[in-house]
Amino acid sequence: MPALLRQLQGLGGCTRPIRLDGHRTDINAHTGEILRQLRSGELPAGHLLVRCNNRRLTRCAACAETYRRDTFHLITAGLHGGKGTPDRVATHPRVFATFTAPSFGPVHNRPTSSAGTARPCRCGTLHPEDAAELGTPLNPDTYDYRGAVLWNAHAGALWRRFSIYLRREIAKRAGLTQRAFKAYARVSFAKVAEYQRRGLVHFHAVIRIDGPAGGTTPPPAWATADLLSDAIRAAAMNARVPGPVVDGTAYAPVFGRQLDIRTIRTADFEGGTDLTERAVASYIAKYATKGAETATGTLDRPVKLLAELAHLDITEHARRMIRTCWELGARPDLAELRLRPWAHMLGFRGHFSTKTRRYSTTLGTLRAARAAWRRDQATATDGNSGHPEPAVDQSEESTLVLSHWTFAGVGLTPGERWLTEAATPAPSTEGEPTHG
Secondary structure, three states: OHHHHHHHHOOOOOOOOEEEEEEEEEEEOOOOOEEEEEEHHHOOOOOEEEOOOOOOOOOOHHHHHHHHHHHHHHHHHHHHOEOOEOHHHHHOOEEEEEEOOOOOOOEOOOOEOOOOOEOOOOOOOOOOOOOOOOOOEOOOOOOOHHHHHHHHHHHHHHHHHHHHHHHHHHHHHOOOOHHHHOOOOEEEEEEEEEEOOOOOEEEEEEEEEEEOOEOOOOOOOOOOHHHHHHHHHHHHHHOOOOOOEEOOEEOOOOOOOOEEEEEOOOOOOOOOOOOOHHHHHHHHHHHOOOOHHHHHOOOOOOOOOHHHHHHOOOOHHHHHHHHHHHHHHOOHHHHHHOOOOOHHHOOOOOOOEEEOOOOOOOHHHHHHHHHHHHHHHHHHOOOOOOOOOOOOOOOOOOEEEEEEEEEEEEOOOHHHHHHHHHHOOOOOOOOOOOOO
16 A cells, blocks of 8 residues: 555646556666666556646646646746746846737627726626626627637637747837848747637737847847837737638638737836736746636537537537537638637647747756656655665666556546545645736
8 A cells, every 4th residue: 555655646646647558677788787677567556657747727637737837937937047048038128918819799798997897798787707608799690600710720820920020020120121130139939828708719928039049148229128019019910811711701810909018027127016027927827727618618628529519518609619610620621720620629729838949948848857856766765665776877878778568548546546635735826916
């Protein structure tokens, strides 16, 4: 039992681990000495258990929390340095921008006055914050479901077009050509996609101006947060991607008119504390683990057959969005959008979090560092006996690894699940600031 508990604790609370059958042998490449052997049948659980690493909060809360924390550190490193990013990035012009989708028809909402108080919806009702009808169309029969689905499907391409236009707009304001701009400055960003209640994604992004070599060099004197904000507005207004023509209607996805841009400050940077680095990082990381199912009441897994919808507990609005994806996905001219495989995501198939190469560290680097730390811990202490192992050189240059693993299932047995829940403390969370 103690050995099984230690193996389960190594999962960090993951409730849907991958079970593997097989073996691993570490051999000293110079002497042929066997340094370590691992056979799945000899492990307490009878299998090697590997974390599922699912980012979705609805699938595995523990792995989603790890993903959220990694995203928090990734964003934070690009705001004030660390994890290989120089501290000087804290003095570079930085803004937090939110890009929304256009309207495809009036929906139930909670408008607010300039004083921040809620006002009645267009339907005449003052909806509570948790009202199920929020985000659903006032008239579903006239709502442009096709336009909404196609906007989601092109949202990633629209962001790429915006990022190109942004560099052009900054260069224009600096009096530079696009080619010359690269010798003076570089645009770095990190963004996440969040679903609104109406089922459309919008993007939250940290956008920064660096010197020509990225965060390691200071930006030119003309680079200011105001210049960056002005360029973002112009690029967002002009960004447009050519869409398909469906039954005589041409679609050309653009961003919505609601664009929120706020300068990021620290307590010692121009004396402002309106929008702090920690608030931005926490806000973005929060949405890195949430998909369409959290906001719109849709599914967190692909739809195999349309007939499944009749037996699923989802909202009627999500049901119509999925049906629209299924309908459009059958058209040969829209095959490249892969709307049917991504119907559960309401047409959006882009990455939930993306960043430029030089914004900060990567999720892969953070995971590799964590895995290396765990290997060091396992080497220092034998997992079964608790006695220290003799020190051996297990560097990549001197160790030959022979392994073979096969899939054996997913999840925990009832007894393993009980032990995991009993031994795993409730996760603490970062503060989740609000954003107006």
